[in-house]
Amino acid sequence: MPEFGLDRIRQHLENLVGERNPFTQPKHLEKTAQYISTQLEAMGLEVTQEKVNYEGTQSLNILGQTYGDIDSKGLFVLAAHYDSVPDSPGADDNASAVTALLEIARILSQTPLRTPIIFSAFTLEEYGFVGSKNFIDRDLNRKNQLSGMISLEMVGFKTTEPGSQYYPPFMDPSQYPDTGDFIAVVGNEPSAGLAQAIAKGMMRSVPALKVETLVVPGQGENFTEVRLSDHSPFWDAGIPAVMITDTAFFRNPNYHQPSDTLETLDLEFIRDNARAVAGFLNKYLNQAD
């Protein structure tokens, strides 16, 4: 596979970081949508903009799909939300993941894939997954083809400080690392196989990357702390979906704060996460049925 460069990662972040909110910074939200569209078009992907209305605002889901027939393996989705909460530049949340999404899309668009994939930049995640819900329910035919989904949710914050990692109350912290230097792969029971395959594929692609996997029971409906991204509407629709995350406020003190800035991000961590996910997808989407 082609290489991932830190220079491109920095360039994306410089374009993306800054408040992106439909109520307080609609211009920057729109500018960000156009930036993502332009990038995906330049890769030769089939780009669609889907309008999402919410409380008097209108914003866009940006979708870039690879060409190819949808066979028995269906349609896979790799997603990251690009909106941010008010009063936060949203660097880790979620410019880091949009950056990873764009770089994974760029690399995979240069690689032949058996199974098509939609690279999705969702709007309005911060208002209850409005964009991803709209994506699922908009087109019943497409919904029936969806075979799996990954939500990239904050993939840029890492620290080697012992005691820096916290966990939700239902987890036993003694069973997990206390240092916030890993990437987490979170699934529910129907997506347990996908979550294990992703974690394995990521570790194989980037052996130096620390990967932790968590599979919550059932559909994950009772685990509020791990539902906080665009994978949860997919869980609710019965579609296997996995969140890949630096664990957000369980590690990053800048979560939803004005201090969520580019300077706090670890660009090599973003690159390694992107490389690991691309390595997994390249294999997964080329597997025979």
Ligand SMILES: [Zn+2]
């Ligand atoms: Zn987020």
